[in-house]
Amino acid sequence: MRFLLLIISFSLASALQAAAQSCRQPGQTPQSAFPVCGSRNLTQTSVPICDGRTLRLNFCSTVDPNTDYEDKNPFFYKFTCFQAGTLGFTIVPNDLDDDYDWHIFDVTGLNVNDIYTDPSLQICGNWSARPGRTGASNAGQTHINCAGDDYPNFSSMPDLKVGHEYLLLVSHFTDTQSGYTLSFGGGTAVITDPNTGKFTSANYRCHHNRVVLKFSKKFQCKTLAADGSDFELFGTPARILSAEGVNCRNAFDMDSVVLTLDRPLGPGNYTIRMKNGTDGNTLLDPCDVPIAAGENIIMTIGVPQPVPFDSIKPVGCKPDRLMVIMKNPIRCNSVAANGSDFRIINVGTGPAVSVRGANVFCDDELTDSIEVILNGPVLLDGSYRLSLVQGTDGNTLVSECHVQTPLGQSVPFLTSDTVNAAYTWRTSLDCASDTIYLEHDRAHNVSEWTWLFDDGTTQSGPTASKVYYKGNFGVKPVKLTVSNRQCQDDHIVRIDLPNELVAAFTPESWVLCPLDLVRIFNRSTGNIMEHHWSLGHGPGSQRRTPDPYRYPMSEREETYDVRLIVVDNLQCEDTVIHQLKTVPSCYVAVPTAFTPNGDGVNDFLYPLNGYKTADLLFRVFSRNGQMVFETRDWQRKWDGRVNGALAPVGTYAWLLEYTNTELNQRVFLKGVSTLLR
Template sequence: MRVLTLLSCLLLLARSGGAQTCNTHGQTPETAFPVCGTSVFTQTTVPLCGGRTLPSPACSRDQLTDVNPFYYKFTCFEAGTLGFVITPKNNSSDYDWEVYDITGRKPGDIFNDGSLVVSSNWSGETGTTGASAQGNQIFVCAGTGKPLWSSMPQLVKGHEYLLLVSHFTNSQSGYDLEFKGGTAVITDPKAPGLQNATAHCNAQTIRLKLNKMMRCNSITASGSEFVILPNNTPVSSASPICGNGFETDSVEIRLARPLDPGNYQLAIRAGTDANTILDNCGNGVPEGELAPFKVDPTLPTRLDSIVPVGCAPNQLTLVFRKGVYCNTVAADGSDFVIQGPYAVGITRAVLNCQNGLSETITLELAAPMVDAGNFRVALRRNASGTVPTDECGNPIPLGAVNFTVADTVSAAFTYNIQYGCTTDSVQFNHPGTRGVNQWSWILDEGKTSTVRNPLALYNVFTTKNIRLAVSNGVCVDTADTKVVLENFLSLDFKATTEECPNEPVQFTSTAVGRGLRHRWVFGDGTTSSEAQPVHRFNAPLRTAAINVTYSVTDSFGCTRSVTKPITIYSSCTVHVPNAFTPGSDGRNDLFRPLNAFRIDGYEFIVYNRWGQEVFRTRDPKRGWDGRISGQLQNTGTYVWTLRYRELSTGTQMERKGSVVLIR
């Protein structure tokens, strides 16, 4: 828990080897002392125990433990800062501390969740320590020379906190703890009082509810603080129900004799200990305060209530107005029988026993109830001839309670597809049996429906993911199905975009569909029904773009077509014109070699009459537009060079010539 000298380490090892479990009240988080923010807590001695690891994130290297601890718990009633002082009885004692926010958590969680820590001081120095304006850091880790004061943590209204005071010095010398200096309010502002009283069983027991937690030790065992009006019925004993031994908000008061039916008041007065009931700050319930209650005629605790039954129940929970003695209920459930349209077996009875009593009995069934029907669960005498008894010792009368079971349901559905060329119609059908009255369809493409048998229209022919959820108000089910629309039809083809005359052209279909029939129209008066035809085009008089149309018809009778142009050259012999007329009339505007198709390694250069390069390209599709630096040139003669390799023969060609630019 701090940086230690060798001697201190040896001492701690000797002590940790014999670490003791803390058994004294207040020395565990679960038995923490309740705090009054206006009191000084004096701990005269500190029993040696503890040694459990504390996961304090800010000081994780120090291997902190709770050494000889005491714990204090409190609630923040008004937000602000928390200030407190721990003053050792012996100024050579080394006290450490850590504050936790345990709102909504179990107190023991401080040993495994470091996020609960809100402030701490593990200084290795001795003397007075605490949280005050003297501190300048919220966490002080272990080690000598560290400050004894931490800054005050901010508390949140309504949150619950725990303060650990750890006595590192190996002695039993005590300390005083005082809360002061902060702005947070940790003292309950509510004045102590009686909340209500109720009569139980034969009206010989009165249960009192207090309006806040109060000290258990301020209530005398004889119940001398209480009297029953108007007849001054004597009280024989009082038992506070103390969970941690320190505080309670419930008291069970026993009378010397039962009360007759009628209206009464429970009055409080100073008991033989010279006080009424005291809260944690020592404030007492005002003398003479009254809690009225009514004694009704004793009625039997009947079997008259059952927790609502869900879908396919495999257990039934019976609820009683009074607690039932657990040891009077047969463990095999033989105190009960289920009657209805079909047999239902009971295998076990499960009770939620507290102090030997349970207000519920859960019957576990041999199998889930999956078919609809009206039933009743009846109490009967078991094999020994007895029935369960209530908390007042009265046998529960034979009787029954009715309940209804719904059918389980199935979301399984069917569908029928009507194929079309532009739209597919899918009719979905659910049988609607076993009481189903709610349908929720998800039909893909953002389509939904709540009718039993919806019709869905689709224009995109792909696989559709369909989900149906059904309910009869109790049971639900979901089904998922993939609906495959098989008339998906896509169409395209591949072919070279230009070709020489009388050369074979491969046409490759990429059409996708079911049972396709093919038709090719080549634009020269010829056709084909092959899927992947090869066609030769005759030489046109001039290079021309010929439209090729490809059509398919699928097994559903749907037809689609696509048309693409293919350029057929009049000749594949490279020809270089000897003149051109650049301008803007769109005729003979570019100078370039023609039919430069079946070649590679192409390079075309144009020079003026002084040998200056005016145009260069490696792209057979590009030509010179008769301009130099954007200026259209005058009429004149230009020289050109051409280099390429013929693909058909592999021959490397180098040509040159001249051209006349005419304006």
């Protein structure tokens, strides 16, 4: 196959900047991709250096999550598949030490920027770190090769589908500008359009005397003669002044052309025919295949008609403006800014409404929408008609072709009452459960109610009820959202269920030494009316807090159950029981000897009776001064072992320090104990 050579060059001076910049030159973004075909080579004489954007590569991001894949120093190319098959191509760097990467995306019917966020668009690619030639060929083993020297430069050829559109990214990992040549070949797919192209439509626009032509395929923008000499117009003395490709300011190709004439065209039939322009050709597609000279289309222009006034957007809640939608463009200057082209007629019982202004949204002096501004928001239910009248500017609405819309046309619209979600409520309180009863007044044509409770559950309808069980009383927020299908409101009330009853107390100390008085602190909550105390010894008490009490002395530890029953205003009860312990001694001492033989008697060495100590530190030392045991918990005991082995029989020194919590004094003691076996 013979290849033609297309050289696309860029200014080297602007690219050789010290720091990289955003990729904005033509061809460096998906939107401005170069159109390509399979019958020519493309040579990039330089590659401008610019910052890259990260791509989410589904396969490589999984096997190589620590590598960022970017469209660094990129060029993008777009093509369409006209015959299904495999695609082969080669990228040959001008400097074979350069590293080029590439990826192909299927962008059929999608926003091309989705390649950065949607991994499913990827069909093949190659990100090998090896410099030199790269591409897709029969030599490739896999569709995607990730980054690194272990991957080969060539991937296997992808399978293309008929009618699908594709985007080829060529990323230049090496920060040089030496360029490359891209050529297609070796596959069975056809990406060269076999059709020469035809007119598909021709429409006359009165504004600026323009004709909009649509083609069956895309052609290169640069092959369109700006003076319009590629076209002939028959059936009128009007001359073509200029031609402009649609979207040619942002891309390399077009499928629509706008012709500007020197005068208006009247009703009738006209023929538009292709010919070679002053640039020596007709329009050329990406492979330089021309649309045939003599290709023509008949354009029929009917008698200009007025644009009907018959549609407004649905009216929302509390409208303070209406949006009029026109089926065809009208002239912006035909709309009076004071809104006098419109009048509102009340055909129901709603409040009076008037127009105080109008806004237009213009594109080249034309608009298809008008914002009619009202004298204020409409808060009540009403039935109205928006009528078209002659404004203070002396006309109604004027079409693009200077035809006024007739007077008397009108569009009906309805407004709805604003709604109020405020509601009433009452509670039914009981010992085991409480119930909240809720009701909305149904005013303002409310047709939808949604009650939302604190546990995430919902109910519908104008009334609702909710049951809460003991242990889950307290303040409960309840939100109601109401709607009459046009207006919506919500309201939240925090409803208190005050009968949560909890019996609770704490003693001044849980362990009592001989002659200690125990003081008990009542922590109970609720609407308590009665207290019933049982101290486990002696008389009880009916007071909120019992008097301090001294338990009898004993030669051994004793435990006493202290019980509190509370009763509230609903005669509900709650009970709590705690145990207190009395001990025969609180004198802190360390035994002079211990026998760790496992017989259950005197098997451990530890400080005795450390009930009223804090910040305790107990250490045991061998005869040579080695510390064999340390603890800050007085109930943690030395078992006569060192590193798991039995300690030898003998005398051991100990040090003990602690804070006496009754006197708030620091105490330091030392002594010796004998280990016997």
